[in-house]
Amino acid sequence: ATIHDPSLFGYVAALAAFRDGGPWLAAQLDYLRANRDRVGQWVDSTPGLSMARTESTYLAWIDCAGLGVVDPNALFLEHGVALSPGSQFGAPAFVRLNFGTQRARLEAALARMSSAVSSTRSR
Secondary structure (H helix, E strand, O other): OOOOOOOHHHHHHHHHHHHHOHHHHHHHHHHHHHHHHHHHHHHHOOOOOEEOOOOOOOEEEEEOHHHOOOOHHHHHHHOOOOOEEHHHHOOOOEEEEEOOOOHHHHHHHHHHHHHHHHHHHOO
């Protein structure tokens, strides 16, 4: 293993972030909370889904067992949304959604996911 010393630019950037980054960090946290709440609202209004409420992550752990599909990750992928499959974590009925993104991109993903969920009702 090697240990690298930070460059002068890295040191100056880190110092600026620690000294003056508070307002940016507060705004970023507010944005992520609003994204988290939006995902929660969508899950709450979507039959067959549930979600644990978290406070310290930008990842939503969504339980899709109520959809009655074997592979919910594949279902969402077929509709254009790449999520982390719960099977990677030993829970194949779950998917993990990263909501640390632009609001418009999140809304587009949720619209596609709604289409995916609707397709299970016609099966």
